[in-house]
Amino acid sequence: MKRLLALGAVVLTTAAVAWAGADAQPKASGAPKPAITKAVKGEQCVESNDFMRRNHMKVLDHHRDETVLEGIRTKKYSLKECINCHASEKTGSVAAAKEDFCVSCHSYAAVKIDCFDCHSTKPQGSMAMHPLNAESAHYKHKLAAQANSKVSAEEMAGVAQ
Amino acid sequence: MSELKTMSDNTPSSPERRRFVGAATATAAGLTIAPGVMLYEVAHGRSEEQAVSSAVRWGMLVDATKCATGCNDCVSACSTENGWTPVAESQHPKQAPQWIRKLELQDPLTQMETNLPMMCQHCAEPPCVDVCPTGASFKRADGIVLVNRHTCIGCRYCMMACPYKARSLVHESLNDTQKPDVPRGIGCVESCTLCVQKIDRGDGNTACAEACTAAGHNALLFGDMNDPESEISKRLRELPTKQVRADLNLNLGVRYHGI
Numbered sequence: 001m002k003r004l005l006a007l008g009a010v011v012l013t014t015a016a017v018a019w020a021g022a023d024a025q026p027k028a029s030g031a032p033k034p035a036i037t038k039a040v041k042g043e044q045c046v047e048s049n050d051f052m053r054r055n056h057m058k059v060l061d062h063h064r065d066e067t068v069l070e071g072i073r074t075k076k077y078s079l080k081e082c083i084n085c086h087a088s089e090k091t092g093s094v095a096a097a098k099e100d101f102c103v104s105c106h107s108y109a110a111v112k113i114d115c116f117d118c119h120s121t122k123p124q125g126s127m128a129m130h131p132l133n134a135e136s137a138h139y140k141h142k143l144a145a146q147a148n149s150k151v152s153a154e155e156m157a158g159v160a161q
Numbered sequence: 162m163s164e165l166k167t168m169s170d171n172t173p174s175s176p177e178r179r180r181f182v183g184a185a186t187a188t189a190a191g192l193t194i195a196p197g198v199m200l201y202e203v204a205h206g207r208s209e210e211q212a213v214s215s216a217v218r219w220g221m222l223v224d225a226t227k228c229a230t231g232c233n234d235c236v237s238a239c240s241t242e243n244g245w246t247p248v249a250e251s252q253h254p255k256q257a258p259q260w261i262r263k264l265e266l267q268d269p270l271t272q273m274e275t276n277l278p279m280m281c282q283h284c285a286e287p288p289c290v291d292v293c294p295t296g297a298s299f300k301r302a303d304g305i306v307l308v309n310r311h312t313c314i315g316c317r318y319c320m321m322a323c324p325y326k327a328r329s330l331v332h333e334s335l336n337d338t339q340k341p342d343v344p345r346g347i348g349c350v351e352s353c354t355l356c357v358q359k360i361d362r363g364d365g366n367t368a369c370a371e372a373c374t375a376a377g378h379n380a381l382l383f384g385d386m387n388d389p390e391s392e393i394s395k396r397l398r399e400l401p402t403k404q405v406r407a408d409l410n411l412n413l414g415v416r417y418h419g420i
Contacts, residue, residue, distance in 0.1 A: 068309050070212035071301060071361050080341055096337070118310055118346030120339045 034104040039085040046076050056082075060115075079115060084123040093121040206363065218304035219355050219414065220283065220386040221370065222393050222402065226419035227380035228276040235278050235381060236261050238372030242356060244340040258329040260353045261369055275420055278369065278381070281306055281327040281353035282405065283414030289319035289328065298350075304386075304414050305355050315348040324406050328352040355383070355414075386414070 039045070045052050047059075063077035075081045083094050086101040094102045095116045102121075106113050207213065239261045240247045251257035261280040267273065287306045289298045297313035300306050308319075308328075320328045334347045342358040345351050356367040370381040384393030402416040 064311060066212075068307070068311065069299070069301070071207075071303070071357070072210060072212055073361050074209050083341070093337070116337065117334070118339065118344040118349065120341040120344070121337050122341065124341035 031108055034108040035099050036104065037088065037099070037101065039101075040087065040089055042085045045085075046081075079119060080124065083119075083121065087121075087123045092123070095121040213301055213303040215302045215304075216387060217385050218285075218387040219360065220304065220384065220393060221355070221367070221415045222382040222384075222396055222400075222418065223277055223415060224380045224382070224400075224418045225275050225277045227378050228278065229376075229378050229380075230265065230274065230276055232276075232376060232378065233263055234372040234376045234378075235369035236263055238368040239280075239353070242340075242359070242368035243343045243354070244338065244345070245351075253332070256329075256332045258331065258351060260329075260351070277417060277420060279325060279327070279405075280369075280415070281323075281355075282325050282411070283353075283355060285412035285414070287411070288322040288324065288409075292318040292322040294318065301357075303360075305357055305360075306352075306414075307354055307357065308350050308352070310344065310346065310349040310351075313349040315350065317350060319350055323352075324409055324411075 047055075059077040060079055060082075063074075064079070066072040067078070086094050088094070088097070088100045091097045091100055094100050095113065098104065098107065100121075102113055102116075237247065239245075243260060245258040245260060248254050248257040248259065248262075261278050264277050264279050266275045266277070268275075283304055283306050285300075285304065287298070287300055289306065290300055292298075294316060295312045295314055297309045297311075298306070298319045299309060315330060317330055320326075320330065328350050329352070330350050331345060331347050335345065339345055343354075356364070356369075359367065365383075367381075367383045370383040373379065373381040382393050382396060384391040386393055386397065388394060397416060400418045402418045403420055404411070404413040404416060405420075
């Protein structure tokens with residue numbers, strides 16, 4: 001409060017140029033705003049953005065119980081499908097780096113996510129579906145090398161891309 | 162008194178009523194399916210939105226006479242499918258998970274050797290479920306005994322209660338090495354799930370049984386023990402089979418032949 005008053009006094013006693021300077025300065029407090037990147041796959045989420053921002057944890061919890069206890073594995077509200085769309089292009093994950101989809105908001109809101117203690121943060125699927133999953137790409141080469149006689153270096157480079 | 166009697170008549174848990182409700186549901190399901198679809202497929206070919214039902218009981222028949230010495234294919238297939246580190250590759254072998262393990266037994270008198278895989282026996286009356294303080298250890302309607310990791314607190318009572326030493330605890334962080342279909346993590350108990358992710362997908366077989374068949378041994382047969390027409394039911398009718406520790410009266414989902 002004192003600081004605000006002091007700032008106000010300074011602002012009042014300086015010229016209009018100084019006003020502009022004070023406005024442009026970043027706010028002293030607050031963590032950097034979360035970087036929300038658009039999903040790599042898909043156009044529209046299963047619900048509106050506003051709904052998902054407030055309620056994603058509720059629908060995930062409900063779906064989780066149905067899946068674990070009753071074996072209902074529908075795609076809507078499934079954590080796996082969230083990851084399939086929202087895995088970042090850089091890391092191929094939703095929670096590996098600070099800018100990744102889940103972590104960026106959760107660290108801003110200071111809410112710990114437990115999901116990824118057990119759940120994989122990376123999408124499942126073939127290389128064609130997820131060109132960023134470098135680990136499985138590597139494995140695929142191994143399999144291909146075993147099945148066929150030889151894989152040329154060009155081919156390997158092609159798949160890896 | 163008469164009121165009491167009426168109440169007991171209406172109790173939904175009376176066996177007659179249960180049987181009737183079961184039959185009615187089955188008929189309804191049978192009527193709604195497309196023509197040409199065989200009736201026995203109703204139970205297995207469950208739609209995505211449909212919950213698992215006790216009309217099915219998944220089970221496995223292990224033919225120990227066909228189980229080969231030195232073969233470890235079922236164990237490695239399980240490890241690959243479910244993403245757990247095999248004992249040989251583990252940094253802490255004593256803590257390593259063993260969803261399935263190969264046992265080689267020898268009769269000290271006759272020197273006869275028996276090979277068999279040992280895993281969660283998917284009891285109809287599971288002791289692990291009885292002792293679980295949080296309800297995390299549970300039996301799914303189709304007979305698969307699972308751990309709900311969302312409620313497991315890692316107390317390991319179930320590990321002590323299990324007569325088959327089928328469960329293990331994840332001691333260390335897995336650092337995002339899990340399979341997307343098989344969540345598992347630090348501080349939770351885990352065991353054989355009969356490849357529940359594959360069953361829910363409709364594969365109708367487990368990774369271990371597939372590997373055993375692929376290796377040409379055919380020692381593992383997976384199927385629905387409630388369906389009299391299933392391969393496993395037919396074999397169970399023909400072969401003399403045993404339950405391990407049958408004296409405990411747990412009604413196991415895994416039956417052994419040749420032990």
